[in-house]
Amino acid sequence: MTYRGRFAPSPTGPLHFGSLVAAVGSYLYARQAGGEWLLRIEDLDAPREVPGSADSIIRTLDTLGFEWTGSILRQSSRRDAYEAATQHLLNNNAAFHCSCTRSELQAAQSSEVRLFDTDELRYPGWCRLGPRAPERKTAVRLFVPRGETAVTDLLQGRFTVDVSAEVGDFVVRRRDGLHAYQLAVVIDDAFQGITAVVRGADLLHSSPRQVILHRMLNLAVPDYAHLPVVTDVNGIKLSKSAGAAAIDIARPTYEVWRALEFLQQTPPPELRRAGLATLWEWAIKHWQPKRLNGLRQATIRVGREDGLT
Numbered sequence: 023m024t025y026r027g028r029f030a031p032s033p034t035g036p037l038h039f040g041s042l043v044a045a046v047g048s049y050l051y052a053r054q055a056g057g058e059w060l061l062r063i064e065d066l067d068a069p070r071e072v073p074g075s076a077d078s079i080i081r082t083l084d085t086l087g088f089e090w091t092g093s094i095l096r097q098s099s100r101r102d103a104y105e106a107a108t109q110h111l112l113n114n115n116a117a118f119h120c121s122c123t124r125s126e127l128q129a130a131q132s133s134e135v136r137l138f139d140t141d142e143l144r145y146p147g148w149c150r151l152g153p154r155a156p157e158r159k160t161a162v163r164l165f166v167p168r169g170e171t172a173v174t175d176l177l178q179g180r181f182t183v184d185v186s187a188e189v190g191d192f193v194v195r196r197r198d199g200l201h202a203y204q205l206a207v208v209i210d211d212a213f214q215g216i217t218a219v220v221r222g223a224d225l226l227h228s229s230p231r232q233v234i235l236h237r238m239l240n241l242a243v244p245d246y247a248h249l250p251v252v253t254d255v256n257g258i259k260l261s262k263s264a265g266a267a268a269i270d271i272a273r274p275t276y277e278v279w280r281a282l283e284f285l286q287q288t289p290p291p292e293l294r295r296a297g298l299a300t301l302w303e304w305a306i307k308h309w310q311p312k313r314l315n316g317l318r319q320a321t322i323r324v325g326r327e328d329g330l331t
Contacts, residue, residue: 026059027059028060029061032064036078037082038268042086043249059089060214061090063076068098082271086271086274108195115165118152120148121159127143145189149163164234165191166191167186173229183230204231207228208232208241209239212241217244223248224251224259250319259319
């Protein structure tokens, strides 16, 4: 089977360094394997989208020397596919309608520390036998099976999670009618024939839920590799930090070099001014992801080399 990877940014602003690291890592995995690398714009959540940012991201990736296979897939064009999957789950009694509000779930939350570093609220199963308030708009939730789901990550190793205990029945279509990320990404990865999902470790907690959906929809489960998240000196995820996250598209070689350094690839000094194409050629040939084994976050280096373009 041909290796097929992808990069799938959300258009909530310009490309930042944390996303660039994910793009570089996924690109190098695909190119070293002689495979394909696809670009997808995850513009499903219109209220969060920043106008013009999708085109800005695409231009930035092009300027930095990325080459993707085929046309760019936009999630906003795929709503019918997500709804068909939702109806399939409902028709097969794998999902149910839920009228619970976020404020009701917040009031019911336990103070216990949960495994997942996420703001998603654990669902207590109130509407499993039918919506408690059927007069309201309803979300659609997956009937999550009890027991542990195992994921073997190429970088983070094997881990098991009892999603039913940690998250409960999670949403696949929201009360406002928008389909959830967890469902959309599974449907699109299957549609595009993605064989490996390479992304930041901040999405590691999503993998067990996506594996469950893949299995419930009889879809092939891709390989997973979660790269370290970029943090500032205070340990805060870079994309959420003040400043520091911008990409300098006027210095493309510098930005790719900086991402390679973060990914612990240590390109030789003489390549600093060898040009973007030469740097990419070296990076693809010498990509060593094993250097990142077990690393879930790392701090970005401050400063840059003068004259590096």
